[in-house]
Amino acid sequence: MTEVPTLEVRNLRTHFFTRAGVVKAVDDVSFTVPRGKVLGLVGESGSGKSVTGFSVMGLVDPPGRIVSGQILFKGQDLTQLSDEEMRQLRGNRIAMIFQDPMMTLNPVLRVDTQMIETVLAHEKVPEEEARRRARDALGMVGIPSPDERLKSYPHQFSGGMRQRVAIAIALLHRPDLIVADEPTTALDVTIQGQILAEVQKLAATTGTSLIWITHDLSVVAGLADDIAVMYAGKIVEQGDVGEVLDSPLHPYTHGLIGSVPSRNRRGEPLRQIPGMTPSLLSLAPGCAFRARCPRAADDCGVMPELSEWRPARLARCHHPHLETAEQAA
């Protein structure tokens, strides 16, 4: 019998019921994150990657709702849990790190308050013990003189330091899974590098699985084991991170990689994907990328299935870039 993966998402659909209509933010998304592995969830703004993360956390707020699908966390379906059961998992077995470190800590509460309450929310330990754990967690993410820093307010920290505090909070209970929603996007590049290295080390030593949500392919390239590319609420390509980045099958992934500045194409204008992300309110039937796709044909009016074009390489396309895949192979 194979090991039960940390997280297995099956046919997840999270829709938002707004006055203007139903927004299918996440529409039939499936993926698996094995123990100790990092999944990079990549896409543009509005592709549904953050909503996927919030769905896993059980933090989708009305008018949004998980309509169907299963979220199996170590075999247990999170969509079937009561609010209280879900609360006990949140911050304990499944933690989350948010995008903007300037906004994630409550400005009127001291850091020690915000850390100790997290410990006490899941474990009945004396306050002194909780404080000691908070201090150790701060030390672990590289915050100097954690004892003093515990007594500070969030505004007394820099952005990078605040994100370290947020990561420390996520690590307090040594969770099995961390959902990281663009945690380094708001930081400058040197800090970003430090934090990535830190997180990678922590994941390796504690066996924590990660879902790393980002739009930055270079971050994914250095960090993730697997990658899932999302477009308009659906996964359009999925596979091993090295293979996908070397030989993308889907024209959208191809375009994304092409729009990253590269040393090999110096002097050439940056290649952009023409057009913009479609509104999820007025999606035409068929492939959502059709209007922007250089390879689109008449049959793209029918939504393609996510099919296995190469071993363990999935793409949702009628006309994938098989030729580059062959070159690479």
Place this chain on the structure above:
Amino acid sequence: MSVYLLRRLIQAVGVVFAMSLIVFIGVFAIGDPVEILISPDADQIERERAIRALGLDLPLWQQYLVFLGKALQGDLGRSFVFNEPALQLILQRMPATLELAFAATIGAIIIGLPLGLYAGLRPDSAGSKVIMAGSILGFSLPTFWVGLMLIMVFAVQLGWLPSTGRGETVEVLGMRWSFLTWNGITHLIMPALNLALFKISLVIRLTRAGVRETMLMDYVKFARAKGLSPFRVTFVHVFKNILIPVVTVTGLEFGSTIAFSVVTESIFAWPGMGKLIIDSINVLDRPVIVAYLMIIVLMFITINLIVDLTYSLLDPRVRLEGK
């Protein structure tokens, strides 16, 4: 901190000085008290003696300097009517007004905060729609009309509550207070509610707006992601943030509650400062009017300072400059 306080103090002195000038000239412009105070039968010599005795024979700027000189020694003049020091006259009535204003403010917070919190957390429920509609009434109904209605329903028809005066009082620290006797409390309920009505609506709307805004913040979502109970998220993470605007506004409103308790005091015959000032304006009792306005100015300055200090306690980002 002490530098900050010192700077605020110097500003306060400037404001008080400027206000004294404006008030003094303003009251002078209202009318001549001589016509009201001195009997029409008095002859010319008596008139002039009286005018000199009141210090009204001097030119305005000299009157002002005399007033200023005495004010610096704590003497704001003697009432023309009562022939008592104006300050003493007002201070005697101050506890009644303060009691009323405090009762109204505390009532507004006790009633307004929970209702606002509920309306903010369940914006689509029927209950919160009723609350919000009620708050519009609280804003727009005139105080005097609501006061009369309260008297009509609770005093005249139901006979539950008395409609005038302070009732039995107990003397503590040399001042008389109603809220320490049951009889006094029954006298306090209606005027306090009447005065609080506007503020209840204000607190409800402020709290609701604050809750709805704060609930969308990332730090609330993060608090939930940490697995905190909904109770702790609401009453620690959200509540502490909405307290900032609520404290500011109710604090600042406290000054106007005192200054404009005039209407409520008149309707319920509450023997406070507001009633005194109305009587004094009727007979142009200049020293009392001036003294009253000066006290109100001082009160506003003090309240503003207290609000700023409280603010810095609630919001760590506003730690006051200067060490």
